[in-house]
Amino acid sequence: MATTGRRFTIDPITRLEGHGKIEVLLDESGNVERALLQVPELRGFEKFAEGRPAEDMPQITSRICGVCPMAHHMASTKALDSLYKVDPPPAAKKIRELIYSTFMTEDHALHFYFLGGPDFVVGPQAPAAERNVLGVISKVGVEVGKRVIATRKMLRELIIAVAGKVIHPVFGLPGGVARRITREEQEQFKKAAGEAVDFAKFTLATFEEVVLHNNDYVKLILSDAYAHRTYYMGMVDQENRLNFYDGAIRVVSPEGREVARFTADQYLDYVAEHVEPWSYIKFCYLKPVGWKGFEEGGESGVYCVAPLARLNAADGFATPLAKEAWHQYFDALGGKPVHQTLANHWARVIELLYAAERMRELAMDDEITSDNIRRLPTEIPKEGFGVVEAPRGTLFHHYQTDERGVIRKANLIVATQNNAARMAMSVDKAARGLVKNGQVSEGILNMVEMAFRAYDPCHGCATHSLPGSMPLVIRLWDRNRNLVAAVRRDSNGTVRTDMPR
Amino acid sequence: MEMISLKIDGKPTQVQDGTSILAAARPLGARIPALCYHPLLKPFGACRVCVVESRGTAGFELVTACNTPCAEGMDILTDSPHVLAARRVVLELMRARWPNVSILKELAAEAGLTTPRFGSPKKDENPEACILCLRCVRVCEEVVGACAIGYEDRGMRRRVVTPFDQPSEACIACGTCTSICPTGHIKLVPEDYRGKPAEFLLGPNTAIYMPTPQAVPKVPRIDADTCIHFKTGGCQACIDVCEPGAIRHEMEDEEIEVEVGQVLVTTGFGLFDASAMASYGYGRLDNVYAALEIERMLNATGPTGGRVLTKDGRTPRAIGIIHCVGSRDENHHRYCSRVCCMYALKFAHLVKERSHAEVYNFYIDMRAFGKGYEEFYSRVMDEGVHVVRGKVAEVVQAAWTGRENGTMLIRCEDTLIGRFREIPVDMVILCNALQPDDQARKVARLFGLSRSPDGFFLERHPKLDPVATTTDGLFVAGCCQGPKDIPDSVAQSSAAAARILATISKGAVEIEPIRAEISEEDCSGCRTCNPLCPYYAIEFLAEKQVSHVNAALCKGCGTCVAACPSGAIAGHGFSDRQINAELEGILAV
């Protein structure tokens, strides 16, 4: 089939600004020469931001991702603070972090129960059709399922009340927020925060019970197949404690040494993007180290973000329960840094606990109902930088404007881009481990899928798999661009290998 | 009040207490001369000419009759030797100072005085010299109430003056002082006199006057600017003399509001000011007249009684009539004023009729377009009026001395013979252009009338609807719509009146179906349209929270339709759909 190159159909892997594609390229001996993870879509926010009023950016950039719009909204709003050199009143900062923690809580919950969780809670070996939220529910009980749904709903409705909308919020403005929080709303937040903390504790307990008390799972997590010795990046406060909303960006080496600590406005000195002709996504790397290809180790600039990286980059948590869980985590995984990709799940659940706790702290603070929620900008705008920790990793916004505050140039580095290189490496590694002499082990699907899921990939950004297995097809090509095999899982969840001829 | 009995020149008489001897004596035919005395004024006793002899038990005394009240049992002699001697000396002294003042001459003669025996260091030869009777000063204070003049110093050095010898602010130029002065020493000098009949300059020269001899209604009016009463609150002398009691000073201008359904605008025209064309000398040369001034001069009741006279009262030998002054002129009005040619010919005709002057008409084109006009033109030609085809270049003063009788030269090119000509005339008549009234712009704004570039009001259609305007119920007629003569004006206004009556008799007004309508279920109550309507036709229905168009008030401009952000307003007659369809159509090819 000489024309197979033209014949292949585009199948959704998962949505990485469109659909993902994996191409496995074999050498003569039928062994993997290269496995590529392709992101075949681009929208170009950096360009069409030009000419827009800066104050609209929080709402425009949130459209990068409808799943974590709050992350973009917040990074952008912080970029406006710096653009107009205006420091929000304390109340405004607290309201922002309160809403952000609320969002982090519901988003992490979403991932654990709807996306990543199924792998573990239901079990990696379970048929794909069961590995979805329904599967989770049947495993942990309908009550829990209802609780998950109810908790998310409660949290998202609170966000709507304050931020206007939960999908694409509107409340962020340079120097503060647009709307006050009423006393009634504070009461609701208190109540919700309480429930959220209980929910988080329950989730952590579930995770320990279902996963950590199961040696197979622990092995799986610790298995080298999912380990990459890379740099790790995350945001920390003055005491190097993990923070989502504000602080300095800290980078640790594969050995766990702090190699960099910088603020948003210095990001260009530390982060750079590499372009490959076979994908629309750009691959981030540490500028001081440089791009050495898709390689591990201290010589390569490849680094990792999101829960795993954040815990590696920080020295602890600011809230009691999370702090405790933090120690437990590193004791169990043999100390910092943890290189096992699958540990992301555990880390994420701990972050969920922290987010809920932080939410409770802020909800208790009466200052959030203050009227002093915004300071009007007085400076002439020129350039602004904003950074937050999105659920899926560090998120940079960088704007340059004219003196009226109209965007001249915008640059965005979105969470999953930071992970793109490491993710590609996982795919490659999985493929190499599993394809030998043109023979495909069917395990490749699960393996690759697990690797993916752990990253909770959200390429640039807007990327999620909702309930169910990650749909996946892998095509193997020989040297002459003949299709050796297409491995896919079908609707019924059974794996099928199509061999041409 | 008790009466007093006394004898004057032997005649017994009775007068009221307080009456002066002079007042008591004159009715009895006693000849008591007086200079400073005036019945309207308080007695003053300055001139001493009115001395009389009063005999009493203790002999006699000489008193001034003007300010000495009668007393019970008085015995007055007005021409006794004592009196005559004393009066003669008084007059002799006055004549010594003012030898030529006529009233003094007369009195002196009367008193049998010839040349005075004395001389005076302040001798004043002026026949109209001031004799310091001070009537003027007193009338100005006592009657006029203006107190504009007074006197300074005393004895020989006394003078009648305005304050600080400056033109008096208080003077209201009523002229009372001039009329009361026995010697004609005070004169009223109008400013900027240009040798025109007074009515063109000063307006009425009395406070009560008849606007024009043919005024309608033919009643006199008070000119508040001149009337003493409106300046000083005093006088009102007229009320005493008007037997029917027709005079009301308290009457005021009032604005009367009348509610009407239709309006006919006939605000007329203004006249081009010929002085704008300096080369024609209007306002500069004495005998250059504007058309309307000549109308008055030729009027039998006009200032000259209809006679054609130059400023210095001579009958002119030659008169030039210049057409198109300001009309058909790139620099002023491009249009033709339409009436000038014919009235110019009328002037020519009347001048011929009333004088032997040669008449020259300077014209660009002779436009005798109306019924019977051409005939009139040829008739005037037959009367020997000269016509020169050519625009006058300038009018210059050719004469400098009085003997040259103010002759002027009219310089122009005679385009018919292709020659440059200079024609001497004594009088020039300018045919000013008709132009829109100064107030036309205000009127236009008031009624929402459009104006054509020349400034006259715009009719709805030049051919098909020359009396209506673009606003329903608003009509125009006469010269406010454009220059026209009387017959045309009458015709146009009659037409307009007929149009108005037609609507009135119908009793109902038809309005265009073009109108905006808001669909209640589509309206979001955003209220964008509310402030846009020039006719306040859009109201906001609070209970329904939607806006509503009052169909009777809506004129269908469609501004709200174009503005409605949710497309809830339908523009009947010019709907989006209709206009879009038009666009489709005309852009299809």
Add this chain to the structure above:
Amino acid sequence: METNGKRYQPRIIGFLCNWCSYTGADLAGVSRMKSAPNLRIIRVMCSGRVDPAFVLRAFRLGADGVLVAGCHPGDCHYKQGNFKALRRAMFLKRLLREFGVDERRLRLEWISASEGERFAQVTNEFTEQLRALGPLQLAAQPEAAAAAVQEVAAQ
């Protein structure tokens, strides 16, 4: 400018107000004045009726220029309509700029009922100006135009 040998003939849409400009155009005709045939006139009661969407649609449907003409300020038959037209035109020009459409392609003129001469002169001048600017090539959005046309038909 020359296109396929023939002189380029810009297509112009003119929205004329009923009371002043349309009458002015009429007068131009009555007075036998010469004016370019490129102007295709749509009569509206008032320049205030001109919805900016009409202007954009005209461009979309192939017009190279749009003339909006109304009464002189202060003379509007509806008192203020022409001022609304003025503000819309000013705003619309700014919008056109951002779409890369030369703002001179939209022209607002005050032409009174008596200014037939001016009407002719504006028309000729505008035609020449557009000739110099050349044809308007909008971003290709045939579907959008089609959709718009459908809607018109649907109404």
Add this chain to the structure above:
Amino acid sequence: MSAKPKVAFYWCASCGGCEEAVVDLAEKVLDVVAAVDIVFWPVALDFKRHDVEAMPDGSILATFINGAIRMSEQEEMAHLLRRKSVVVVAFGSCAQLGGIPGLANFWSRDTIFHRVYQESPSTRNQQGTEPALETQVNGHAVTLPVFHETVRSLNQVIDVDYFLPGCAPTPKLLAQAVETLLSGNLPPKGSVLAPDTALCDECDRRETKPDRMMIKEFHRPHQVLANQEDCLLAQGLLCMGPATRAGCEARCVQGNMPCTGCFGPTSRVTDQGSKILSAIASIIDSTDEAEVSRILDSIPDPAGTFYRYSLPVSLLGGRRPEAIPR
């Protein structure tokens, strides 16, 4: 094959927010799952394009497609799903109007690529590499889908039956839409499944609008402290509400920020941007050119503001290619 009506979901150039809106049905999502047979939902379920191709034409009752059309593969999928579906619903602002990604129509493919892959300050790309339709990797030709010159709305690519507006649509409207479709009595083709009045109709602040709303100066949201009671437009903030379809329950205004128009215009308006422009220009309180121009200066980005979501379906469509600054 079950007798339950078949429903499909698909996404094109979008952010996933519309997907989230589905999840935000919360407990209702289970009812939907129970009521219908979801035969295609790449984000959620493991069915492939070849499964769809295998279906008989018109076998899907309704397909909800969100996202604008930017890449060639999105266009292909749209056509495929159109063939297979009785009803296609453009789901969300991007599918209905082009949405925020549609703002890219102010630029060309090249200018976007240049910015993203060459000019961006964090990009290190000496060789000037750009993603290519076909690349040789170790002698293998690896391909990418085409990045179109412009962004298009769904109905500019395929025939669309219904539109469900919003960025993102509210779960409430989504639930109603599904109900309507299942009920069988379908609204006329082309209907937008939301109220047909402007947002003011459901805005709490309508009552506070002044009788004579004329505006002397516009403020940008960050320049003033808008009070939380009065009409924002009356406070001089440019609110798209009057020109935007209702249905979102004025959420942004409840957040004390002006509406940005994501629900698109009402059925009576074709071009949302020019309509709000007309309205705004009309209520500017000045007849003096200089002053008007000063007031207009306070609106920095009319095109991007008025066509925030509807640029691809606007009458002008986007910036003239010749006029795009390189």
